[in-house]
Amino acid sequence: MRRLSLFLAMLLAVAVQGIAPVQAQQVEFGHYEFRKTWERTDLPVQAGRAARTWMWGPGPFTPALWERYVEAEDGARSVQYFDKTRMELNEHEPYDSPWRVTNGLLAKELVTGRRQYGDNTFQDYGPAQIPVAGDPDDPDAPTYASFSALLSAPPVPTGQVITATIDRNGSVGQDPALARYRVTAAVLVPETQHTVASPFWAFMNSRGLIAEYGLFREGPLFPNPFYATGFPITEAYWTTVRVGGQPKQVLVQVFERRVLTYTPDNPPGWQVEAGNVGQHYYRWRYELAPDRGSRNNPIPRGESAILYGNWEVRVVGVIPNATELVLRENMFNEPPAAGHQFFIATVEATYRGQGSARFDGSFRLRAVGPANVSYSTFEHSCGVIPDEISDREVFTGGTIRGNVCWEVLSSDAAGLLMYDDPFLADRYVTTFFRLTP
Incomplete structure (x- = not known):
């Protein structure tokens, strides 16, 4: 009887909250855990209940794939690509662990050019010549390769206003006029010795409407500030990118897992956005620099x-x-x-x-x-x-x-x-x- 009462209460709660069912995706979620992870932050966006950026994207754009990983069972693990990142199933983690599904260090791989095939197994493919933000055909926007020489740049002192700029060549300048946006270096991350820009730190610690077990409720968007992004691997820089063909002044910072952008003239909820790292990485790995051992890049004879x-x-x-x-x-x-x-x-x-x-x-x-x-x-x-x-x-x-x-x-x-x-x-x-x- 108690279970029946709980079930009826949940049905009533769903009716009151008015949760819309997930619309049919062109590509199915590869695992229940992937769908559950996506729903937590992106179901409220899809249902029109939250006005904010997608954390993953409208849905997966690939089926579940097997990718090499040395420490995984039989040397491969199940992954699926979304606009913003790649989900990875870690079967050794408990079902209720937030780390059962992780998103890869894709941005770090794109900047360094070192593709990861295991905890300590890497292969060099060269930094990606793909714009980090804005239109994919923008000839002037900085690419992932533009940041490759800035991984060891000194951190901006916390509290200091950020006015540094970057161009496609990776050249860094200063524009004092950018102080009008009042963006500061919010916190130093000791693991990578970089500071997180204030709009991004607020986003990483933000709360809002989330979906869990079929119900909407208020809660933190992430289990911890670095869950979705990883640690910062560069400082934050201002740059100009094209969005829909129009130039936009944006703040860009590269983290291990994501690239975050801050566009001051965007509407609230969309000022901070996650770049399309999942799309970019998939293109780099499968089209521009295919995996060693793929049909387009076969293992040479004798190797x-x-x-x-x-x-x-x-x-x-x-x-x-x-x-x-x-x-x-x-x-x-x-x-x-x-x-x-x-x-x-x-x-x-x-x-x-x-x-x-x-x-x-x-x-x-x-x-x-x-x-x-x-x-x-x-x-x-x-x-x-x-x-x-x-x-x-x-x-x-x-x-x-x-x-x-x-x-x-x-x-x-x-x-x-x-x-x-x-x-x-x-x-x-x-x-x-x-x-x-």
Whole structure:
């Protein structure tokens, strides 16, 4: 009876508050935890109950994706991209922990150019030449790269009015006229030795209408001031950016996770906004500087990558036209179909996990070429091949080496890539290897 009364009370509260259901998104939330995190601050905005900037965006613009992360189970974790950031599911955290869903250090990666693949695993792709705010085609606005030389700039003393400016080249100046906005350095953050500008500090500590468990209520927008933004990695600078084609004078500060802007002539609730870091990072990672191991940036021959199951794999050699070699190997082998040829790749796999495992390379390693059709060793078998890669059990540090072979279109051979498709894996990142120069 008590549970029924509580349920009826909640229904009544919902009716009184008038919460509108979440509108159908073009892309579904990848996890319940992502939806719950989004609803807390952005459902009131979507429902028209709160006049303020989006914290995440109207909804995700990608499905849930698996991205490499060394410390995650099987070396990959589930993420989803929003306009303002990327949500990450941390399955080792309790369901009621505010850190079960985090947003990545995307702004820091964009400024430094160092992409993070684990707690202590980084790869350099170069700072992003993407405007931090305003129209994406603005040729004069500062980019993430503009801030890369300012990470060690001394902090502005707390209480001092901020009049520093920055341009696209990263040059810093002073404009005393900006003192009219009365923006000051509010607090020094010892972890990064940068001060947070006063409008941003007020925003990071603000309260407003939030949504939890289907109810609207007043509360802090963030569990702690740095939850959404991370620590500041630069000082705050004034600059001019185009917004809808019109120049706007804005204050910009880069934090680990977000870029915050302050536009004095915006209406209240929209003066402080979070930049579209999620959009920018996705473009940088998947379009402008693709991940090492992606189809557009495959692992070069002779170099290794960690695949699902903690296997370190590299291609050590290829025989693009192995037809005669395979036919000589066994008298019962049949020649390839017209317009096809046998392609052999010699692969080395070292087990880096705990205990023991089997690689099953003859099954999981596949190929694709310019024709965009997949080749597997069971659907496009070469028959009996020399030195076929073994499926024997190996222990930590153990290495197996051998050949895999596919019957491929001859027109695909010059541009063939190998990729990994582990059997029954529920989480893995497809890794491509270059087979030809």
